[in-house]
Amino acid sequence: MRAISGLWRWRHNPLRRATDLAEAWVALGALLLILVVTPFVGALAGGTAQGVLQKSVREQRASRHLVTATVIRKLEGSSLDADPEVTTGRDLRTRVVAGWTAPDGSVHQGSVMASLDTPQPGERFTMWTDQQARPVARPLDPATAATHAVLAGFGAALLAVGLVEGIRRLVVWRMVRRRYARWDQAWDKAGPDWGRTGTGS
Template identity: 40%
Template sequence: MARRTRLTKRGWRWRRNPLRRRSDVVEAWLGVVTILLFCVAPLAGWWAGQSVDRTLQRVARTQRTERTLVAAAVVQSPAASDATAAPGAAKAAAAAAGADSDPRRGDVLRWIAPDHSLHTAKVPVGLEVWRGNEMLLWTDSTGVLVPPPLDNATATTHAVLAGLATGSAAGGVLLVSRQVLMWRLMRRRMDSWEREWARVGQDWGRAGAGG
């Protein structure tokens, strides 16, 4: 009985009664629409994640076909060039190399591109790939150094983050929109009550006015 009473109190906006106003009906429908859209928000996040994943996987496949690992060899290192310049400079270079976590930063490397052209340049350490004692570089077909291709795990991680961000953003926009609509609805309801009180207050307490 108590449960039926609670359900009756909650559903009074859907039944015709003298106390129900148009704003009450609008508020009830707004709640239903909000619940339905909240069910759609995860689907929007899933769709966005799938779209991003397909795009990134296509980019990863394209990069893997366009980029190649080629063998590289050290031609000249800063420490060696400083040692041939002066003993004092060699000691300074060695001290600097010891302070730096990367003693091979700034070496001049030489590699042969897939089109069999020879290249020599100073290569940043982040572009190197080591397989045992062999040093490799990622290049395009002409031998220009390029970053490593996008791997599947990174693409999947970005897709998941994009899906979560889209779903969260959709839910946030939905909540903010509902709050704005509820605020405007409450303002209209208060204005209506104020007009009713202004109309009733003119006869309030007067004899024979029913007050």
Template identity: 45%
Template sequence: MRSVVGLWRWRGNPLCRRTDRREAWLTFWAALLIVLGTPLVGWGAAEAAHEALLHTAQEQRDQRQRIWATVEHVTVLPPLDSEREAAAGAPNRNRVTAHWTGPDGSRHTGVLVLRHPVEAGSRFPVWADMHGRLTSRPMSVRSADSYSLLAGLAGAACTAGVLEAGRRTAVRLLLRRRYARWDEEWGRIGPDWGRTGTSS
């Protein structure tokens, strides 16, 4: 924005070159696109992600069910942290061999690791697909909202980054062209610089 302010202040100055004007206008339009375009892109990305995530969450709710598994055998495991001081307050893990019946009536047996203590013969809830294979909990609406917000922020940040990178690249090209013209001018008048009676 300093370039734009400088252009407006020195717009009538004969020392203001064409490349200065181009650089100032380039900065102005880049700033305008960042201010106006970035929120629109972020909003569009958030809306698209939110719709897709809600569709995925609905599919997961339709295809996953909460069922009960029965404990057959329990093995207590030490905490994951190997440091004694850190592991002193950490809960033990329980490797559980359990069986369950899937929504389609098929029987399954598997090994799970639980944080809370269980005993042989007790039951605990798990999530399974329609064929009885264990899976994760379906995505909630709150999680979909959070992920879509992150997608919108990422889209806005990427848009701002691309615009700023484009502006910097264009300014660099303008500077390179300006320096090339200076070299041409210096090559033309340099040999006569400081000599009397020469026309420069």
């Protein structure tokens, strides 16, 4: 709005300098870029991130399997940790030695994180494994992927706004420096005679 009002105010003003009008045009151009280009940048970045993340979701869903494991024993000194991929952050996990059967029927055993507060031998829990029956994190869900894509788009739009505003400030700073340099030159020319009676007569 300041750019538009600035252009209107300087339109027929007799004190208008070329640099004043140029600064107003630069501000208006930056405003138009922010209103038109940055939403496009955000939509493009968000759409690209959405495509990549949803592809990752499909690949993880296809390559990871939910199996039921049985606690053999709790590992001594194992502490409770929050699963970093759990959105609520309330599911606590304990490291245990467990056995599980892979989708191909092979039996496996190893140290895993169990979603149990006080695991007892023989207690059952679910866990995710990869194609080789190795424990892996749960696959990314589509809703979380979509949220990340929206955040990526929003962040890209904010970066674009910052870039446009930074360029605008740099251009205006250069204009102001050039104006001050011209003023200094004008004062240097007028300086020796400034304030003398009868100057120019």
